[in-house]
Amino acid sequence: MKRIENVVLLxxxxxxxLIAALTMFYFYHDTVPAIIGGLILLGLSANSFYQAHKxxxxxxxxxxxx
Numbered sequence: 001m002k003r004i005e006n007v008v009l010l011x012x013x014x015x016x017x018l019i020a021a022l023t024m025f026y027f028y029h030d031t032v033p034a035i036i037g038g039l040i041l042l043g044l045s046a047n048s049f050y051q052a053h054k055x056x057x058x059x060x061x062x063x064x065x066x
Contacts, residue, residue: 007052014048017041
């Protein structure tokens with residue numbers, strides 16, 4: 001159950017970062033620091049989604065008994 005909570009939390013964080021990045025691009029597209037900040041937030045968002053995917057796969061992958 002704990003991993004499901006981690007997956008949900010990572011997806012919520014990633015979604016918030018994605019929304020913040022898109023908002024920065026939309027409202028401040030003419031300033032360079034906002035574009036750099038938006039790109040950083042996009043990278044953090046992608047990392048959050050990737051970590052959630054890895055956590056989800058670890059939970060549902062079959063255990064290998066050797």
